[in-house]
Amino acid sequence: xxxxxxxxxxxWHLDGHPVHTLEEAREFIESVGFxxxxxxxxxxxxxxxxxxxxxxxxxxxxxxxxxxxxxxxxATDLMVRLLRDRNAYxxxxxxxxxxxxxxxxxxxxxxxxxxxxxxxxxxxxGPRAEYSQLxxxxxxxxxxxxxxxxxxxxxxxxxxxxxxALNHALAELWSKLRITRVDYKPxxxxxxxxxxxxxxxxxxxxxxxxxxxxxxxxxxxxLDCVIAADQAEVESFFGxxxxxxxxxxxxxxxxxxxxxxxxxxxxxxxxxxxxxxxxPVRPVPSPLQRGKR
Numbered sequence: 001x002x003x004x005x006x007x008x009x010x011x012w013h014l015d016g017h018p019v020h021t022l023e024e025a026r027e028f029i030e031s032v033g034f035x036x037x038x039x040x041x042x043x044x045x046x047x048x049x050x051x052x053x054x055x056x057x058x059x060x061x062x063x064x065x066x067x068x069x070x071x072x073x074x075a076t077d078l079m080v081r082l083l084r085d086r087n088a089y090x091x092x093x094x095x096x097x098x099x100x101x102x103x104x105x106x107x108x109x110x111x112x113x114x115x116x117x118x119x120x121x122x123x124x125x126g127p128r129a130e131y132s133q134l135x136x137x138x139x140x141x142x143x144x145x146x147x148x149x150x151x152x153x154x155x156x157x158x159x160x161x162x163x164x165a166l167n168h169a170l171a172e173l174w175s176k177l178r179i180t181r182v183d184y185k186p187x188x189x190x191x192x193x194x195x196x197x198x199x200x201x202x203x204x205x206x207x208x209x210x211x212x213x214x215x216x217x218x219x220x221x222x223l224d225c226v227i228a229a230d231q232a233e234v235e236s237f238f239g240x241x242x243x244x245x246x247x248x249x250x251x252x253x254x255x256x257x258x259x260x261x262x263x264x265x266x267x268x269x270x271x272x273x274x275x276x277x278x279x280p281v282r283p284v285p286s287p288l289q290r291g292k293r
Contacts (some may be wrong), residue, residue, distance in 0.1 A: 012035075022082070029088045053078060086104060111177055113218070146193060219234065
């Protein structure tokens with residue numbers, strides 16, 4: 001019997017086996033590949049870090065209500081430890097107020113999809129440029145002084161700059177994986193650094209990957225995470241990063257290579273990673289049979 005919900009609950013630690021230690025958190029993020037810190041208001045088919053921390057999905061807070069839930073601070077503290085040790089990375093690919101965590105082992109593939117191919121080339125402002133002057137100034141300050149807190153950034157850039165304008169500039173740089181949050185301290189807030197300095201090996205590996213091979217690897221990891229999914233669910237998730245037409249092309253290529261296959265669950269036809277073929281077990285002859293040879 002293929003019980004999809006039960007398999008997901010077990011893999012996502014929603015079965016009463018919470019993730020509380022740093023080692024458990026490392027194992028969890030590597031197993032699932034990526035997750036949100038909190039549930040999305042519009043549901044997305046991926047696990048949540050707070051759900052794994054709680055060991056269940058009963059009344060989990062969204063980011064808007066996290067301040068009122070004591071589980072949120074404890075889960076966040078554990079997440080920050082993962083970031084500090086580079087066991088996970090945060091990416092601003094969905095809602096900027098809800099952390100999207102990516103395991104260290106697959107982060108280069110995300111970089112290949114979203115990151116700059118020449119990360120040391122600083123962004124430039126201009127009438128046709130995608131970056132504002134404030135964004136470029138913030139990047140240069142982070143490059144020169146980082147890791148640096150948002151509070152210090154605001155002080156160095158000038159007190160007249162509003163916090164909302166600075167947040168928008170940081171989000172621009174973060175969405176292109178030019179910078180990343182590397183720490184958080186009470187009273188100072190988040191600390192930022194340029195990604196190519198914080199994790200040079202991950203950036204170097206991401207630059208060497210093509211978009212096609214990165215997308216194929218991430219599709220496989222996603223299906224490993226969710227066990228099985230409708231093609232529309234897969235396209236919906238990856239459509240946040242790349243055009244859906246590219247997602248369909250990658251799925252078709254993996255199906256043709258028999259790396260993916262369909263499984264029927266109820267009335268639904270779902271994509272899954274093709275199970276490995278098991279070799280037939282040959283009977284071992286008894287000592288008496290061996291003696292007759």
